[in-house]
Amino acid sequence: MLKIFLCAVVICLVVAVVEASDQGRRVVIYDGIAAEVTAPAEAAKDLWVTMADLKRATRFEVKPQGVCRDTLCFPLPKARRAEFISKKGALSWFNLSAFARLIKQPLAVDDKHGVWYFGPRSQEAEAHLSSLEAPDFSLPDMSGKRHSLSDFRGKKVLLLTWASW
Secondary structure, X not given: OHHHHHHHHHHHHHHHHHHHHHOOOEEEEXXXXXXXXXXXXXXXOOOEEEHHHHHHHHOOXXXXXXXXXXXXXXXXXHHHHHXXXXXXXXXXXXXXXXXXXXXXXXXXXXXXXXXXXXXXXXXXXXXXXXXOOXXXXXEEOOOOXXXXXXXXXXXXXXXXXXXXX
């Protein structure tokens, strides 16, 4: 029964891919779910999607604090905002492939069939995001005594850093 179900899912994906490539559309596979999205008229090396397609295909939406889904939110670098968001006429477009690079999400593209696959983010990064805890590290103070971030769990910590480059 499971084999029949999986075959049906694969057939549906193949049909969606063929239809999308014939109509100048793209198929986005995000979190294992395929969704057809509108492709911009001009060719581009990145995948630009409408804001409505972004929400429908990925459940992410652009908010003032960043690109958010449920309680997860990724701020966009202000200096690079044009790399992610573009307004053309009445539509606002979002660069989903640039966003994937920003959050270090693997992605694979089949240009011939117009399919973009976005893989899962690393488990380690996902664990830190869901726990809202920074990874532990140790550094020496000015006297050479080592301190770990975990020594301060439950307390507010201000980290000051500096680099010469």
